[in-house]
Structures are given as structure tokens and as C-alpha cells.
Amino acid sequence: MWIDLVFWAGFAGLLWVNRSRPVFWPLLALGLLLLFNRFTTPGFFDLEIRDGRLYGSLVDVINQGSKVMLLALGMTLVIATGGVDLSVGAIMAIAGAVLAQVVGVAHLSVTVAIVAALAAGLLAGAWNGLLVAGLRIQPIVATLILMVAGRGIAQLITDGQIINFEQPALVFLGNGSLFGLPFTLTLVLAMFIFTALLVRGTALGLFIEAVGDNETASHFTGLSAQRVKFLVYVFAGFCAGLAGLVAASNIKSADANHAGLYLELDAILAVVVGGTALTGGRFQLAGSLVGALLIQTLSTTLYARNVSADIAPVPKAIVILAVCLLQSPVLRGKIARLGRFLPKTKGGAA
Amino acid sequence: MSEPILSCRGLTKRFPGVVALDGVDFFARPGEVHALMGENGAGKSTLIKALTGVHPRDAGEAVLAGKSIHPRSPREAEAAGISTVYQEVNLIPDLSVAENICLGRQETTLGFIRWGAIRERASAALARLGVAVDVDKTLSDCSIAIQQLVAIARATDISARVLILDEPTSSLDDSEVEELFTVVRRLRDEGWAIIFVSHFLDQVYALADRITVLRNGKLVGEFLAAELPRLQLVAHMMGRSINEVEALQHREPPARPAGEPLVSVRGFGRRASVRPLDLEVRRGEVLGLAGLLGSGRTEVARLLFGLDRADSGEMHVEGKPAAMRSPQASLRARFALTPEDRKSQAILPNLTVRENLIIALQARRGIWRKIPRQEQDRLVSQFTRALGIKTSSPEQLIRNLSGGNQQKVILARWLATEPRLLLLDEPTRGIDVGAQADIERLLAKLRDEGLAIIFICADTAELARNSQRIAVMRDRAKVAELTGADLNEQAIMRAIAHGDASHPSS
Ligand SMILES: Nc1ncnc2c1ncn2[C@@H]1O[C@H](COP(=O)(O)OP(=O)(O)OP(=O)(O)O)[C@@H](O)[C@H]1O
Ligand SMILES: [Mg+2]
Numbered sequence: 001m002w003i004d005l006v007f008w009a010g011f012a013g014l015l016w017v018n019r020s021r022p023v024f025w026p027l028l029a030l031g032l033l034l035l036f037n038r039f040t041t042p043g044f045f046d047l048e049i050r051d052g053r054l055y056g057s058l059v060d061v062i063n064q065g066s067k068v069m070l071l072a073l074g075m076t077l078v079i080a081t082g083g084v085d086l087s088v089g090a091i092m093a094i095a096g097a098v099l100a101q102v103v104g105v106a107h108l109s110v111t112v113a114i115v116a117a118l119a120a121g122l123l124a125g126a127w128n129g130l131l132v133a134g135l136r137i138q139p140i141v142a143t144l145i146l147m148v149a150g151r152g153i154a155q156l157i158t159d160g161q162i163i164n165f166e167q168p169a170l171v172f173l174g175n176g177s178l179f180g181l182p183f184t185l186t187l188v189l190a191m192f193i194f195t196a197l198l199v200r201g202t203a204l205g206l207f208i209e210a211v212g213d214n215e216t217a218s219h220f221t222g223l224s225a226q227r228v229k230f231l232v233y234v235f236a237g238f239c240a241g242l243a244g245l246v247a248a249s250n251i252k253s254a255d256a257n258h259a260g261l262y263l264e265l266d267a268i269l270a271v272v273v274g275g276t277a278l279t280g281g282r283f284q285l286a287g288s289l290v291g292a293l294l295i296q297t298l299s300t301t302l303y304a305r306n307v308s309a310d311i312a313p314v315p316k317a318i319v320i321l322a323v324c325l326l327q328s329p330v331l332r333g334k335i336a337r338l339g340r341f342l343p344k345t346k347g348g349a350a
Numbered sequence: 351m352s353e354p355i356l357s358c359r360g361l362t363k364r365f366p367g368v369v370a371l372d373g374v375d376f377f378a379r380p381g382e383v384h385a386l387m388g389e390n391g392a393g394k395s396t397l398i399k400a401l402t403g404v405h406p407r408d409a410g411e412a413v414l415a416g417k418s419i420h421p422r423s424p425r426e427a428e429a430a431g432i433s434t435v436y437q438e439v440n441l442i443p444d445l446s447v448a449e450n451i452c453l454g455r456q457e458t459t460l461g462f463i464r465w466g467a468i469r470e471r472a473s474a475a476l477a478r479l480g481v482a483v484d485v486d487k488t489l490s491d492c493s494i495a496i497q498q499l500v501a502i503a504r505a506t507d508i509s510a511r512v513l514i515l516d517e518p519t520s521s522l523d524d525s526e527v528e529e530l531f532t533v534v535r536r537l538r539d540e541g542w543a544i545i546f547v548s549h550f551l552d553q554v555y556a557l558a559d560r561i562t563v564l565r566n567g568k569l570v571g572e573f574l575a576a577e578l579p580r581l582q583l584v585a586h587m588m589g590r591s592i593n594e595v596e597a598l599q600h601r602e603p604p605a606r607p608a609g610e611p612l613v614s615v616r617g618f619g620r621r622a623s624v625r626p627l628d629l630e631v632r633r634g635e636v637l638g639l640a641g642l643l644g645s646g647r648t649e650v651a652r653l654l655f656g657l658d659r660a661d662s663g664e665m666h667v668e669g670k671p672a673a674m675r676s677p678q679a680s681l682r683a684r685f686a687l688t689p690e691d692r693k694s695q696a697i698l699p700n701l702t703v704r705e706n707l708i709i710a711l712q713a714r715r716g717i718w719r720k721i722p723r724q725e726q727d728r729l730v731s732q733f734t735r736a737l738g739i740k741t742s743s744p745e746q747l748i749r750n751l752s753g754g755n756q757q758k759v760i761l762a763r764w765l766a767t768e769p770r771l772l773l774l775d776e777p778t779r780g781i782d783v784g785a786q787a788d789i790e791r792l793l794a795k796l797r798d799e800g801l802a803i804i805f806i807c808a809d810t811a812e813l814a815r816n817s818q819r820i821a822v823m824r825d826r827a828k829v830a831e832l833t834g835a836d837l838n839e840q841a842i843m844r845a846i847a848h849g850d851a852s853h854p855s856s
Contacts, residue, residue: 203712203720206701210709213698220657220695221763222681222713281700 065296066184071267074236082280083139090150092260095244100254125237154256174249212280361410367742385558390754448472618663638817686769733762
């Protein structure tokens with residue numbers, strides 16, 4: 001079918017354009033996984049138009065993956081400063097709780113609810129930023145606090161109730177479609193462009209990479225490392241708030257116990273698979289999105305092939321390991337010595 | 351003359367965009383110190399790294415004691431008999447001195463590390479060098495000089511036959527250098543073949559029996575030190591004629607400018623760091639800071655730049671009271687500091703030359719006012735030309751530059767901010783003689799245009815010929831100030847030793 005042809009040609013073109021960029025490896029892995037599905041998972045590429053919107057596994061990947069993609073954008077910047085944010089899953093729960101409480105119990109307008117939920121995300125991020133940048137607590141420890149306490153806070157906000165809501169605008173957020181595609185895709189792309197402009201249109205990206213690369217030297221050049229760190233945690237909190245909105249909208253209610261559970265781990269994985277090193281420094285924003293898509297495609301694949309949820313993490317881990325190995329300079333050096341066929345990656349992804 | 355124990359022929363190493371080593375022959379003989387000389391980026395460190403397995407070599411062979419060797423890592427090179435102290439010392443700051451010396455060679459019983467044996471072995475290794483350090487001390491608490499000696503202790507702790515030292519003396523003061531040389535001579539007399547890289551000509555002539563000169567990755571020649579006049583050596587390194595080199599070395603002594611001080615401090619100090627002192631520097635003036643390592647020179651610079659806060663005294667900038675509470679404040683006041691420890695305090699290793707160069711200027715403009723790319727490129731090309739920075743491209747990662755070229759990028763980083771006061775802590779460390787002359791000339795020009803410079807340097811000759819005034823530090827206090835006729839090496843030495851230039855007996 002010609003759509004098939006266009007898709008694969010497009011993907012090959014994407015790979016070619018990025019052949020010497022760090023994003024090449026996660027992109028290649030994603031392509032291989034899709035190719036595998038193309039031939040072995042019946043119906044994976046089937047698309048169907050009903051009521052003017054698309055349905056199919058590929059659409060599910062985007063819709064389901066949108067939360068991790070949003071989280072990964074914020075997480076990328078945090079990891080680039082040499083930190084990590086374990087609390088984003090819990091912040092999602094807080095944002096969902098605030099949203100449901102404002103529309104479901106306080107009966108205020110949808111706009112107020114969304115603003116309040118995002119503000120909660122920002123506030124939670126500011127708290128993390130204060131601990132890491134202000135009090136110089138190690139990021140893992142500092143964000144662990146909110147990771148542990150966050151779901152309790154969400155429970156307090158909703159008073160332990162599961163609050164449902166039906167407002168069409170809120171339901172649209174996580175379930176609606178725009179131009180036949182899930183609205184979440186628009187949301188992710190808009191957020192990606194905003195983030196890219198934020199870091200590359202200003203000097204913020206350079207400062208983040210400088211702080212992550214050598215904090216002492218950054219201090220000596222008159223950079224305020226603490227201010228940069230504070231900003232990235234606030235931004236990660238905002239992304240988590242947004243992801244929390246989507247998650248709540250998906251199920252039309254706030255579930256303090258399960259919203260965003262373990263998603264912080266998927267977000268960290270997406271960033272690492274995408275080519276940003278946990279040690280900080282250079283970051284790959286697009287790589288993180290591809291990493292998130294890869295992880296979601298894996299989950300959807302396993303689901304579509306009826307692999308039980310209990311053993312699904314094993315094949316997932318294997319694929320992720322493979323991508324990380326492909327990026328390892330040591331291994332690539334060895335392979336290159338054997339073959340000299342692998343493209344050299346610019347900018348040293350590790 | 352003995353037969354070479356190590357012979358390299360046709361060593362070649364290419365990096366993307368540069369041929370760092372181009373068919374170089376090199377020989378090391380037992381009982382000899384062989385100096386490897388060349389400008390920044392000539393390929394000295396690359397030769398050493400290609401020889402010891404840090405970089406795979408593209409062509410050429412290395413024969414050690416009759417056997418062809420192909421080490422794939424420094425450890426394999428050590429096992430084969432070549433022990434190395436690299437230019438960028440690679441020790442682990444959070445471990446103790448003893449652990450650093452024995453790391454990877456621990457003595458174990460049934461898998462348990464024998465700490466007693468390790469301590470003894472480390473102490474013995476240090477004692478051989480005549481260095482007294484507590485082996486339980488954490489390495490990061492030791493001065494750079496001690497760290498350097500620890501690295502050498504580690505390198506000589508194994509039974510190798512070839513010892514390579516890549517710029518081992520660049521952070522040592524005179525007496526420490528002498529100490530190190532005693533050790534090196536002893537090792538030489540025990541029959542080690544020693545390869546030595548340094549940009550200090552005095553040291554090379556004091557130590558080396560033989561000199562090999564590289565230029566742009568190519569071998570210029572191998573000479574006996576006794577038969578190679580200094581000027582000829584410099585001419586070989588730079589690829590210029592002797593007359594040109596002589597012209598470079600000529601310089602007239604600058605006179606102190608008139609005018610109000612740009613920066614002055616009174617009773618300025620910090621407990622446990624610098625005793626209260628008075629200093630002032632005018633526009634268009636170079637104030638030298640002399641003193642031994644650890645005498646408080648660096649600490650003065652840190653205080654002036656706001657890295658540490660003064661807890662006594664006051665500071666005036668252009669007659670108005672001022673306080674530098676942080677590097678950010680200094681940046682706004684147009685102060686600049688090139689720090690002493692390039693690797694940990696200055697280099698952003700995985701960022702490009704361009705990014706490293708513009709970062710201070712960008713920090714002053716803040717997050718939101720990004721320097722347009724065109725202006726960045728203009729700055730980079732302006733400074734690579736002005737300072738002769740050798741890089742294959744502005745987008746090269748700075749860690750791939752040679753040590754001296756990294757140093758020039760750091761200097762450019764601060765010059766790009768158009769400072770009023772420039773604090774230079776050992777700015778010419780690791781820079782070759784030609785580039786040093788270039789930089790001195792550039793600084794003289796900036797000084798004449800009204801820049802105030804505070805110049806810290808362990809090399810008294812360099813200090814004397816560049817400063818209009820010299821403050822001498824000892825034991826964290828200012829002990830003398832030299833001007834006019836006292837601006838010479840002897841007077842500086844006397845002041846360092848006795849705290850006073852004019853009365854050598856006191
Ligand atoms: N890993 C690398 N990747 C790319 N280029 C490199 C790399 N290492 C060194 N070079 C280049 O090779 C050349 C030789 O560098 P090398 O470090 O050997 O110089 P050097 O003689 O030791 O100089 P210095 O006196 O400044 O230490 C330089 O042009 C440098 O930029
Ligand atoms: Mg070198």
C-alpha cells in the first residue's frame with residue numbers, strides 16, 4: 001500500500017538526516033521495533049477512521065506515550081544539570097487531585113482548574129528546586145521526599161475520595177482528537193517546541209550544559225549554578241503538572257494512588273535511551289522524545305502480542321540495554337575497530 | 351652512549367581534521383633523560399598517549415627491549431614496562447593518598463584488601479621521592495604540587511624501565527622542582543630511561559641529556575642537549591630563524607602610570623586564608639604577586655574576585671566603596687579571573703571551543719539575552735587569531751585541544767568580557783615559549799589601553815619583566831612591595847626569603 005511506502009521512506013529519510021546525530025541510535029531502535037511489528041504483529045499498523053478520528057495501535061502509542069514524553073522534556077533538563085527528579089509521578093497525582101477538587105468539589109470553571117493544577121506542578125517543582133539549589137541537598141534525596149509524600153498530599157487534597165468529572169473540555173484534553181489525531185500529540189509537539197525555544201533561543205541550554213559538565217568551572221565563570229538548577233526543577237514540575245492533567249483526563253477522575261505511578265522511571269529511561277548521560281552535560285531533547293516513544297512502542301507491542309504484564313519488563317529491559325550498549329563509546333570503539341562501518345556520532349553521546 | 355631500550359618508528363596518529371603525529375621516530379636510552387619539546391599542539395602528549403595505549407596508533411611500531419609492544423591501555427603499557435604521569439593528572443580526589451598510589455594494585459588476602467600493606471607501600475613510594483605526606487589524607491585536601499608528586503610516586507611504584515613525565519613541573523615551585531629533579535636524577539642513575547616534557551627551558555637544560563623537537567606533528571630532529579643552544583632550540587620549535595626569535599625576546603621595561611587606583615583594598619583579609627593587607631592597582635598597570643606555593647597568592651585573587659568573602663577590611667573601586675560578594679558581582683564590575691587549576695576550575699570539557707570561549711560574556715548578559723550566533727563566531731575567530739589558538743574547528747570539544755591551547759581559550763574567555771581588572775593566576779602554565787611571548791605582548795597592549803592586571807606567577811623572571819610593581823607574599827601575608835630598580839629576580843627571591851628586598855641579612 002502506498003501509505004506503507006511513504007511511511008517507511010519517511011522513516012529512512014529521518015534516519016539519514018540524523019545519521020551523525022546522537023538521536024540516530026534510539027531512532028534506529030524505534031525503526032527496527034516498528035519493522036518487527038510490521039511483519040510479525042498482525043494488525044499493528046492497521047488504522048481505522050471512525051467519527052472523523054483515527055484508531056489503531058500506532059495512535060495508542062502516541063496517546064499513551066504522551067505522558068512520558070511530557071515528563072521526559074522536563075527530566076532531560078534536570079538530568080543535564082547532573083540531577084534527577086524522582087517526584088514527577090507524585091506531582092502528576094497532586095496536579096490531578098487539584099484539578100478534580102477545583103471542578104468536582106469547588107465547582108469552579110475549567111480554566112481556573114487547569115491553571116490551579118499547573119500552578120500546583122510549578123509549586124512542587126519550586127519546592128524541589130529550593131531543596132536542591134537552595135539547601136544543596138542531593139537531588140535523589142531531595143526529590144525522594146516529594147516522591148514519598150506527594151501521593152499523601154494528593155490524598156489530603158481530595159480528602160481520600162475518588163472525584164469524577166465530566167466537563168467536556170477536560171475530557172477532551174486526554175481523549176479528544178484534533179485533525180483526526182489525538183489532541184495529546186498536539187500538546188506534546190507544542191510543549192517540545194516551547195522547550196526547544198526556551199533552551200536554544202536563550203542561553204539557558206548552554207548554562208544547563210555548562211553546569212552539568214563542570215559545576216566548579218561554571219561557578220568560576222560567574223554563572224549562577226543554583227539559579228539554573230532551580231529553574232530546571234520548576235520546569236520539570238510544570239511538565240509533570242501537564243502530564244498529570246492528561247492522566248486525570250484519561251480516566252475522567254483523580255486517582256491519587258495510581259496516577260503517574262512509576263512514570264518517573266520511564267521518564268528517566270527515556271532520557272537515557274535518548275542519549276543524555278546521567279552524569280550531566282550535553283542533552284538531547286529530541287532524543288528523549290524518541291526514547292519515550294520507543295518505550296511506549298515496546299509496551300504496546302508486548303500488550304498487542306499478549307505478553308503477560310508480569311514478564312513484560314524483561315523484554316523491555318533487554319531492548320533498553322541494547323540501545324544503551326549501542327551508545328557506549330567503549331563498545332562502539334570495539335565494533336568500529338572490527339568493521340569501521342558504524343557512523344561516528346557527533347557531540348559524544350554516552 | 352647506550353643502545354635505546356625503547357625505539358619508536360614512524361608513529362602516526364590522526365584525529366578528525368588533524369594529523370597530530372606524522373611518522374615520528376623516537377628513542378629512549380637507559381640512564382638518560384630525554385626531553386620532548388615543541389609548541390602547544392605539536393603532538394608531544396599525543397606521542398606519549400599513542401605509545402602507552404591511550405590512543406590506538408594509526409601506523410608505526412614501538413619496540414621495548416627488543417620486543418614489539420602494542421599496549422591497548424596505560425595498564426598494559428605499565429605491565430610492559432612503561433610508566434606514565436599524564437599532563438592531566440588522573441587521580442581520584444576523594445580517595446586517600448595511599449589508595450591513589452596503590453589503586454588497581456591492591457594487595458589482597460582471600461579477596462580482602464590489606465590496608466596495612468597498602469599504607470606501608472604508599473609510604474615507601476613517597477619516601478623514595480623524599481616527600482613527607484600523611485598517606486591517609488584525602489587527595490583533594492593536598493595542594494596541586496603534592497598531588498603531582500603523588501602521581502609520580504604511583505608511576506615509580508612499579509618495576510618499570512621507562513618513566514614518562516608530561517609537564518610534571520608546571521604546578522611546582524622552585525624548591526619542589528629541585529626536589530623532583532633529585533628524584534628523577536636518582537631514577538636515571540638507577541638505569542631508568544626518562545622521557546620528560548616541559549615548556550621551561552631552564553628545567554630542560556638542567557635535566558635533559560637529549561632533546562627531541564616536534565613541530566606540527568612532525569619530527570624536527572634529535573639533539574644532544576649540550577650541543578643545542580637555547581635560541582636554536584626555540585627556533586627549531588617555532589620554525590623561525592634565530593634572528594626572529596631574538597627579536598621576540600627584546601622588551602622595554604614599562605613605567606608605572608599616573609592616576610587614581612582602579613581598585614584598592616585596606617586591611618583586606620579573611621581568617622585562615624589571607625592576613626589583612628593593603629593593595630592597589632591602577633588602570634594600565636601590572637601588579638605582580640610573588641611568593642612560594644601556598645603563600646596566599648591564589649587566596650588573594652579569590653578574595654578580590656568574590657570566590658571567598660573577605661571578613662575584614664574594605665575595598666574601593668574607582669574611589670567608591672565596593673564589595674565582591676560573588677563571582678557574579680565581579681563579572682558585573684568587569685573583573686576577570688583565570689584560575690590556577692585549569693582542569694577543575696576552568697574547562698568545560700565536553701563543550702566546544704566556541705561555547706567555552708563565550709561563556710563568561712554570556713553569563714554577564716544573563717540567560718535571556720543570548721549572544722547572536724554571528725557575534726559568537728566573530729569573537730571566536732577574533733581570539734583564535736589574536737592568541738594563535740590551534741584547533742581543527744571552533745566546534746571541536748575543548749578537551750580535544752592540547753593543554754596549552756586550552757589555556758589560551760580560557761584567557762580568551764575572559765578577554766572577551768572586556769574586563770577592567772584582569773586577575774591572572776599562573777596564566778602561562780603549560781604554554782610554549784612562542785605563545786608565551788605572544789600572550790605577554792597582547793597583555794602589554796591591553797595594559798597600555800588601560801587594563802589593570804594582577805599577575806600571579808611562580809616564575810620570578812617572567813614576573814619581573816612584566817610587572818610595574820610586585821607585592822611579595824609569605825605565610826599568607828604581604829611582606830614587601832617592590833618597585834623600580836627592585837623589579838628583578840634577585841630582589842624578588844630575597845623578599846620571598848627574608849620578607850624585605852633591601853636587607854638580605856634581616
Ligand atoms: N582526542 C583528540 N581529538 C581530536 N584532536 C586531538 C585530540 N587529542 C589531541 N588532538 C589534537 O592533536 C594535536 C596535538 O595535541 P597534543 O596534545 O599532542 O599537543 P602537545 O604537544 O602535547 O601540546 P601542549 O604543549 O599544549 O600540551 C592538537 O592539534 C590537538 O588539538
Ligand atoms: Mg601536551
